[in-house]
Amino acid sequence: MATAAIEIENLTKDYPFGFLHLKKKTSLEGLTMRVEEGEVFGFLGPNGAGKTTTIKLLVGLIFPTAGTARILGKSISDISMHADIGYLPEQPYFYDYLTATELLDYFARIHDLPAQERKARVDGMLKKVGLETARKIQLRKYSKGMLQRIGVAQAILHDPKVVILDEPMSGLDPVGRREVRDVILELKQAGKTVLFSTHILSDAEMLCDRVGVIVGGKLRGVGAPDEIVGMKAQGMEVLFEYAGAAGGLQPLLSKATQTGKRYRMQVPEADLYATLQQLGSAGAKVLSVTQVKSTLEEYFMHLVEADRAQAPAVEVSGK
Amino acid sequence: MRRAGIVALNTFREAVRDRVLYNLVFFALVMIAASILVGQVSIGIEEMVIVTLGLSAISVIGLLIAVFIGVGLVSKEMDKRTLYALLAKPVRRWELLLGKFGGLVLTLTVNTAAMAAGLFLALSLVKQGTEHVEASVLVAVYFILLKLALVVALALLFSCFTTPLLSILYTAGLYIAGLFVTEMRNFQSETMSRALQTLLRWLSYLLPNFENFDVMAAAAHGRAIPGVLIAQNSAYAALYCAVVLTVAAAIFTRRNLK
Numbered sequence A: 001m002a003t004a005a006i007e008i009e010n011l012t013k014d015y016p017f018g019f020l021h022l023k024k025k026t027s028l029e030g031l032t033m034r035v036e037e038g039e040v041f042g043f044l045g046p047n048g049a050g051k052t053t054t055i056k057l058l059v060g061l062i063f064p065t066a067g068t069a070r071i072l073g074k075s076i077s078d079i080s081m082h083a084d085i086g087y088l089p090e091q092p093y094f095y096d097y098l099t100a101t102e103l104l105d106y107f108a109r110i111h112d113l114p115a116q117e118r119k120a121r122v123d124g125m126l127k128k129v130g131l132e133t134a135r136k137i138q139l140r141k142y143s144k145g146m147l148q149r150i151g152v153a154q155a156i157l158h159d160p161k162v163v164i165l166d167e168p169m170s171g172l173d174p175v176g177r178r179e180v181r182d183v184i185l186e187l188k189q190a191g192k193t194v195l196f197s198t199h200i201l202s203d204a205e206m207l208c209d210r211v212g213v214i215v216g217g218k219l220r221g222v223g224a225p226d227e228i229v230g231m232k233a234q235g236m237e238v239l240f241e242y243a244g245a246a247g248g249l250q251p252l253l254s255k256a257t258q259t260g261k262r263y264r265m266q267v268p269e270a271d272l273y274a275t276l277q278q279l280g281s282a283g284a285k286v287l288s289v290t291q292v293k294s295t296l297e298e299y300f301m302h303l304v305e306a307d308r309a310q311a312p313a314v315e316v317s318g319k
Numbered sequence B: 001m002r003r004a005g006i007v008a009l010n011t012f013r014e015a016v017r018d019r020v021l022y023n024l025v026f027f028a029l030v031m032i033a034a035s036i037l038v039g040q041v042s043i044g045i046e047e048m049v050i051v052t053l054g055l056s057a058i059s060v061i062g063l064l065i066a067v068f069i070g071v072g073l074v075s076k077e078m079d080k081r082t083l084y085a086l087l088a089k090p091v092r093r094w095e096l097l098l099g100k101f102g103g104l105v106l107t108l109t110v111n112t113a114a115m116a117a118g119l120f121l122a123l124s125l126v127k128q129g130t131e132h133v134e135a136s137v138l139v140a141v142y143f144i145l146l147k148l149a150l151v152v153a154l155a156l157l158f159s160c161f162t163t164p165l166l167s168i169l170y171t172a173g174l175y176i177a178g179l180f181v182t183e184m185r186n187f188q189s190e191t192m193s194r195a196l197q198t199l200l201r202w203l204s205y206l207l208p209n210f211e212n213f214d215v216m217a218a219a220a221h222g223r224a225i226p227g228v229l230i231a232q233n234s235a236y237a238a239l240y241c242a243v244v245l246t247v248a249a250a251i252f253t254r255r256n257l258k
């Protein structure tokens, strides 16, 4: 098998706490997963699931209690690995005495970008994240969303092969979210690997080749977004307008919910065409037909609830 | 190493933007007050008064900056989480520490040089005799700088494993203890056990010796300062800083950023 972009093996992180640090809380328990090169991978999970913990372990801000991880075949303890990764911290904060341009220039120097390339690169990044007009403003005057944007810029400044983003969309307005989505898609197009954590399921559904769902420090499922929710359509939803008398349509109408002239009704996939024909011949106007599938959201809720149900057990083992 | 230099320059820039150098205004006021004082009292001791007051001010101001900014160099960045983005880049933890140390020492050097210039200016204004105190004063300023570097290293070390407040206390405590190492070494007492005296003696060698850096009296009287002492102090400060920073790096490298 080719080397994966990110390879995580049995990664575990305990946080000691209490008197003399004798007790410990397991934030991440035996995480094993792979992110292939060129893949966009979504890391999903409720608050406190261990997403940030995993990401901080990967970028070397904290150290594992057990287990290992490799990025592009290099151990995470290998400093040269850092040249190939970009990282956006959760709720990023930067030197507030610098302007956006100065901050990016500083990081570009750290990354050893040649002088003649630096200015162009910095300007390009500021443009990409929509901060050209704020480039000369000290970061202490930046809003939360602007900090998030400069955070994205510094993460991809040096053209890294693997980009790790901790909740890249948080704090952004709709335009900003869209821009970050575009950045991620652009990275994918350029063959980069992207791992990002999020609570926003629609973003994950839209962007990710695969997602991993983590709850209570344990990985609960990995797969393509549609695979993980089981693409099995649960039925078809038909929306139609009908003003006439109930008549022969009565059995159908009784199953539908009515809003004014409009009716909404779910039918099994097999009955769809028969239903449409019936509606057509009765003179109803069909407005739309959509597939009803269980969403990632439902899957997610299901996992979280399952976890809550066994929460007492988890609590005990955590102590 | 190159990266430590980049971090150092940024640390210097931070100090400048945070208006650390504004303390120079305070120093200028001290020097002006000293000059006025000299006009009132002096018959032949003008230089001594100026030098003593000037060097004391340089030392105290430097110490305040070294301790208070020193303990925040890394801990503030951990608290504000500005380190996250930086440490995810190819920067080793020790490079960061060295850069932070270098940056503050650079700041202190610029600051101390400016104050020294002020001192020399004041000296030239009151100068009447033919005595040459300048060379000794210059060495005294250099020793203060060495001392400050050592204090920064200690502050940095403590801030790697404890809270800023405790770091300030420990650093100040070590500094004060370091002013009395000779006394500690030669301490004789009937009531003290032999073991304790031996312990004290060992401790007196381990503690940073700040006594040797104080040549204020010699400078004030324009006595020459022996070259041996200059070499010895330089080597001592360099070695001690290296050891302290190495320990700090060993601790910081293992540290989980919260």
Ligand SMILES: Nc1ncnc2c1ncn2[C@@H]1O[C@H](COP(=O)(O)OP(=O)(O)OP(=O)(O)O)[C@@H](O)[C@H]1O
Residues within 6 Å of the ligand: A015, A025, A026, A027, A045, A046, A047, A048, A049, A050, A051, A052, A053, A054, A090, B257, B258
């Ligand atoms: N420094 C720390 N000390 C002790 N416990 C910690 C520490 N950091 C995280 N934890 C614990 O680890 C668990 C996982 O936290 P983590 O930040 O990884 O969650 P997350 O999935 O990123 O959540 P969110 O969606 O809220 O960002 C939490 O229970 C948290 O309390």
Ligand SMILES: [Mg+2]
Residues within 6 Å of the ligand: A051, A052, A053, A090, A166
């Ligand atoms: Mg998080």
